[in-house]
Amino acid sequence: MSTSVVWIRNDLRLNDNIALTEAVKNLGEGDELLLLFHIHPELIREFDLQEDYFFQTVRTFHESSGPLHFIFGEEEEAFRSFFDTVTDAEDIYFNKAETGFGKERDERVLPVFEERGVRTHTYIDHPLHGAEEVTKKDGGLYQVFSPYFKQWQKLDKPPVVKLNTDKMKQHLTDRSGDFADGEEKYRELTDAPLRKWEEVGEEAAEQRLTRFLDEPIYYYDEDRDIPSKDGTSLMSRYLRTGAISPRTVYHRVLQETDGRKRQDGVESFVRELAFRDFYHMVYYNHPEADDKELTEKFRGIPWNEDEEIFERWKEARTGFPFIDAAMAQMNESGWMHNRARMAVASFLTKDLLIDWRKGERYFNRKLADYEAASNIGGWQWAASTGTDAVPYFRVFNPVRQSERFDKHGDYIKEWLPALRNVPEKYIHEPHKMSEDEQKEAGCIIGEDYPAPMVDHKRMRERAIEIYKQKKD
Numbered sequence: 001m002s003t004s005v006v007w008i009r010n011d012l013r014l015n016d017n018i019a020l021t022e023a024v025k026n027l028g029e030g031d032e033l034l035l036l037f038h039i040h041p042e043l044i045r046e047f048d049l050q051e052d053y054f055f056q057t058v059r060t061f062h063e064s065s066g067p068l069h070f071i072f073g074e075e076e077e078a079f080r081s082f083f084d085t086v087t088d089a090e091d092i093y094f095n096k097a098e099t100g101f102g103k104e105r106d107e108r109v110l111p112v113f114e115e116r117g118v119r120t121h122t123y124i125d126h127p128l129h130g131a132e133e134v135t136k137k138d139g140g141l142y143q144v145f146s147p148y149f150k151q152w153q154k155l156d157k158p159p160v161v162k163l164n165t166d167k168m169k170q171h172l173t174d175r176s177g178d179f180a181d182g183e184e185k186y187r188e189l190t191d192a193p194l195r196k197w198e199e200v201g202e203e204a205a206e207q208r209l210t211r212f213l214d215e216p217i218y219y220y221d222e223d224r225d226i227p228s229k230d231g232t233s234l235m236s237r238y239l240r241t242g243a244i245s246p247r248t249v250y251h252r253v254l255q256e257t258d259g260r261k262r263q264d265g266v267e268s269f270v271r272e273l274a275f276r277d278f279y280h281m282v283y284y285n286h287p288e289a290d291d292k293e294l295t296e297k298f299r300g301i302p303w304n305e306d307e308e309i310f311e312r313w314k315e316a317r318t319g320f321p322f323i324d325a326a327m328a329q330m331n332e333s334g335w336m337h338n339r340a341r342m343a344v345a346s347f348l349t350k351d352l353l354i355d356w357r358k359g360e361r362y363f364n365r366k367l368a369d370y371e372a373a374s375n376i377g378g379w380q381w382a383a384s385t386g387t388d389a390v391p392y393f394r395v396f397n398p399v400r401q402s403e404r405f406d407k408h409g410d411y412i413k414e415w416l417p418a419l420r421n422v423p424e425k426y427i428h429e430p431h432k433m434s435e436d437e438q439k440e441a442g443c444i445i446g447e448d449y450p451a452p453m454v455d456h457k458r459m460r461e462r463a464i465e466i467y468k469q470k471k472d
């Protein structure tokens with residue numbers, strides 16, 4: 001008789017969770033199963049929308065999983081104290097982190113497990129393909145997405161794993177009484193959410209996917225660029241928290257889409273799942289990417305340090321409606337459309353010449369779907385400093401983006417109430433309204449909505465010149 005511990009992390013689900021499924025499979029007669037969540041101080045250093053959404057998912061998981069035990073503190077101390085309490089723990093199971101903070105934390109805590117004689121069982125569960133699974137012929141890792149994707153498509157995808165729920169329930173142990181401090185911390189973090197989140201947890205993820213597979217997926221290739229449309233899967237928040245696994249998403253796409261309908265959308269969607277794995281692999285291969293430009297020649301760009309300019313971008317006060325709508329969407333809802341992410345990241349780094357790291361960190365605070373690998377990848381792409389990035393001379397025009405992807409201004413009007421009555425012909429550039437038109441629209445430029453904070457044409461030229469100097 002012994003206790004097996006399953007350390008739940010960013011895999012907040014019962015279905016298709018490899019570590020949990022394996023732990024349950026290996027339980028013998030009389031063995032106990034203890035579910036554990038470790039609250040690391042680093043995870044809650046800044047408690048903003050990102051952390052709030054994550055901990056609301058922890059809460060939803062807790063409501064369906066049965067007893068979940070919480071420990072709090074730096075990993076080595078917290079786990080030593082845990083094993084002092086659960087003295088019969090012989091095995092610990094978890095889905096390991098291959099990148100970033102999670103990887104470093106895992107490396108620090110493994111010796112504690114060893115020291116206590118606890119057997120460690122780890123699995124790759126967060127990406128569809130682990131970082132070292134998709135390789136070139138010579139075994140090396142890819143730098144560019146297209147060849148990576150070709151190889152990714154050729155590989156068999158790992159199957160969905162099935163949890164024996166009855167067996168799990170029979171073995172689950174409740175020692176919550178021994179972990180009152182951790183429980184208190186958990187309550188502190190979850191009792192008063194910062195906003196009302198409607199889409200949280202495993203059930204919500206499955207339902208959302210069902211809706212997406214029903215129809216929108218067939219038009220995904222076209223609709224995914226229009227922020228006012230509900231044309232994307234919204235899977236990112238669930239994939240990030242682990243409320244759904246990428247295997248489940250992938251296999252459900254294959255099984256539930258109708259081969260007689262349009263396939264362009266389906267193929268385009270699967271390609272994006274591969275993009276998630278690609279950025280995961282890039283970050284694994286380049287752990288320095290969170291802080292360093294991957295294109296070395298673009299290191300040391302003379303970024304603008306003016307905090308007031310950065311604040312205007314953050315607070316949706318740039319005077320470019322498409323950019324401001326996007327920032328308002330993220331600040332209020334914890335999510336931003338992909339097209340808008342590209343536009344605001346380009347605007348910050350090229351038009352304002354503000355360090356991409358600042359933007360990356362701001363997204364970290366606000367995005368419910370924040371994944372370090374994808375976010376760093378997205379930012380380095382936009383700043384033209386990544387492995388497979390937008391060329392430095394291709395600077396997004398914020399007005400053109402608006403005209404192309406939000407033609408009638410529906411997205412702008414949804415997120416910027418001040419512009420709701422602005423006529424369509426001015427919606428992308430409201431400062432061009434005459435004084436009378438401003439009065440009529442109830443939108444006085446400079447009072448209700450700002451004039452553009454920069455001249456895009458000039459800023460574009462300046463950015464290109466700076467990048468060019470760095471390159472040569």
Ligand code: FAD
Binds near residue numbers: 367
């Ligand atoms: P869908 O369009 O339905 O795509 C399906 C899934 O594919 C997504 O859930 C996501 O897991 C994956 N995916 C799609 N596009 C990308 C991409 N470009 N890179 C990597 N994976 C992708 N995505 C995150 O999950 N977390 C982030 O922190 C993040 N930060 C970003 C920052 C910038 C500057 C940019 C340009 C993109 C970022 N993305 C990030 C990628 C993308 O914007 C989101 O994955 C997408 O908007 C999520 O919405 P969705 O689930 O409806 O996506």
